[in-house]
Amino acid sequence: MAVDRLYALLERLGNLLRTEERAAGLRHGLQPVHLQALRYLQSCNRYSNTPAALTEYLGLTKGTVSQTLLLLEEKGLLRKQPDTEDRRVVHLLVTEDGRAVLKEALPPALFKRALTGLPGEGEALEAALTGLLRSLQAANAQRSFGACGTCKHFQREGPGRFRCGLTKEPLSREDSQLLCREHEAVPQGP
Amino acid sequence: MAVDRLYALLERLGNLLRTEERAAGLRHGLQPVHLQALRYLQSCNRYSNTPAALTEYLGLTKGTVSQTLLLLEEKGLLRKQPDTEDRRVVHLLVTEDGRAVLKEALPPALFKRALTGLPGEGEALEAALTGLLRSLQAANAQRSFGACGTCKHFQREGPGRFRCGLTKEPLSREDSQLLCREHEAVPQGP
DNA sequence: CCAATTGGTATCGACTCGATACCAAATGCG
DNA sequence: CGCATTTGGTATCGAGTCGATACCAATTGG
The missing domain is CATH 1.10.10.10 (Winged helix-like DNA-binding domain superfamily/Winged helix DNA-binding domain)
Structure with a gap:
């Protein structure tokens, strides 16, 4: 099985x-x-x-x-x-x-x-694990703790200028790479 | 990184x-x-x-x-x-x-x-995880605990008749699917 | 035949973890 | 406003994991 x-x-x-x-x-x-x-x-x-x-x-x-x-x-x-x-x-x-x-x-x-020794920088592994984690979190109604820049509240206002649609605060490029407890994945369009 | x-x-x-x-x-x-x-x-x-x-x-x-x-x-x-x-x-x-x-x-x-919901029965995930585990065990000089039938000591003697080359004991079909502490992966030929 | 090794158990202390109780600040609702 | 409810965090207790050490019995290896 x-x-x-x-x-x-x-x-x-x-x-x-x-x-x-x-x-x-x-x-x-x-x-x-x-x-x-x-x-x-x-x-x-x-x-x-x-x-x-x-x-x-x-x-x-x-x-x-x-x-x-x-x-x-x-x-x-x-x-x-x-x-x-x-x-x-x-x-x-x-x-x-x-x-x-x-x-x-x-x-x-x-x-x-x-x-480090994984073929292709472990891309296959990362993809597989990410998929599993997403699936688990969806089934569990759990927070995803993803990177800020991949969130549905993330807004681009210009080159290097971003904003969080939830808190309305401006975000730096570094901010956009940090994990956020309010993170929500962007819904996948069909 | x-x-x-x-x-x-x-x-x-x-x-x-x-x-x-x-x-x-x-x-x-x-x-x-x-x-x-x-x-x-x-x-x-x-x-x-x-x-x-x-x-x-x-x-x-x-x-x-x-x-x-x-x-x-x-x-x-x-x-x-x-x-x-x-x-x-x-x-x-x-x-x-x-x-x-x-x-x-x-x-x-x-x-x-x-x-269960994973695409392709989770084959990609299984392959990725197996690769990682093998890599970890190799680096760690650790036992692999693989299924008997995939071991280098596993010998086929006929249809449904097997033997362990290490203990010299005969093995049933069910035996061949169980995990063994003496398991060693067959070396990958080039 | 005797040392070294291996398989297993017992005991102790440090620490995790959940449960419960508790407090302070914030929020919501009449 | 006023008061119940919710939220963020801490304190305390008991059950249980885990490693370290010590120990014993059986096996193995010279």
């Missing part, structure tokens, strides 16, 4: 990845989930670097994530900054130390080697 | 899978690792249903796996059977209850839907 075989493959790869991440984090006294949190926070935009967004991304409960963040803050890999508009919200900023740890640890050496 | 994007995709899918597995196991008081152990034991051959093999498959330490097995045995999902040849070894047999739990829980509904 093809579905079972596919599932077994995914599970197996997921375990390998977790094991490697565990080993990579061990050198810094970090668990897999810590590295994952840092990686997300480093690649998301300013609307999405909050505990709530991270909670959705990781698929855990907010209490659990709150603990994770506490540890990262104690280790000096993370800094909390209160939001200026909404005083309940804090923003999570990866420190220089945090970036250094991430750069050293992710992707784990094993994956870096394997992924 | 393509490698980082690929890695992010893999990590994200792995987390989703874990979350779903957690939810699926919750109904039976099981953790993700328990379901994974059961699934492996149900699909491996008689050389590979031991704690040591499972330990390698899951990438954990033998102590950890021993605990996992203890719990599964207590719940009646697993039965231990001493090996007749080597009196240190035990074989792990999934009980009827264990099979029932597995059938109900894996793959999680979300994945079953998403995988």
Whole structure:
């Protein structure tokens, strides 16, 4: 049965990845989930670097994530900054130390080697995985956390000048490449 | 950078899978690792249903796996059977209850839907994942746990009659489809 | 025959994770 | 406005994973 075989493959790869991440984090006294949190926070935009967004991304409960963040803050890999508009919200900023740890640890050496050696820059793999992820998210009513520039709210106003149709804020070229919790894929025309 | 994007995709899918597995196991008081152990034991051959093999498959330490097995045995999902040849070894047999739990829980509904809906039965995905896994295992000097019939020790002796070149034992058609810890891919000729 | 290796278990501590409870700020509605 | 509801976040607790270490029994290899 093809579905079972596919599932077994995914599970197996997921375990390998977790094991490697565990080993990579061990050198810094970090668990897999810590590295994952840092990686997300480093690649998301300013609307999405909050505990709530991270909670959705990781698929855990907010209490659990709150603990994770506490540890990262104690280790000096993370800094909390209160939001200026909404005083309940804090923003999570990866420190220089945090970036250094991430750069050293992710992707784990094993994956870096394997992924780099893939034929055609792994284009086939990326296409297949993207399709699967989209399908999963659609079935799950889950946020996609895609890059800002691929969102249906993304508006081009000129060369290098963009705007988010949701927040109405202007966006830089760098902004457009960051992950956003409000991301919605553009509907595929027939 | 393509490698980082690929890695992010893999990590994200792995987390989703874990979350779903957690939810699926919750109904039976099981953790993700328990379901994974059961699934492996149900699909491996008689050389590979031991704690040591499972330990390698899951990438954990033998102590950890021993605990996992203890719990599964207590719940009646697993039965231990001493090996007749080597009196240190035990074989792990999934009980009827264990099979029932597995059938109900894996793959999680979300994945079953998403995988079933993939174009071309997910052939592209399977090819891409298999390639990646092979590449990872090669780089890691890790066992592949492939199906018996695809192993370099697998010998055809006639219609429906096979033999393992390593253990010299005869193999049935069913045997040939089970996962084996001694599995080695046939070397690709140029 | 005895060391080294292998398969497995037991115990301990660090840590994840969910559940529950809780607080403060924002929002919605009469 | 006023008050219930919702949202963002934290604190605390218990169950359970996981690695490390130690240990035992059986096998293997000189």
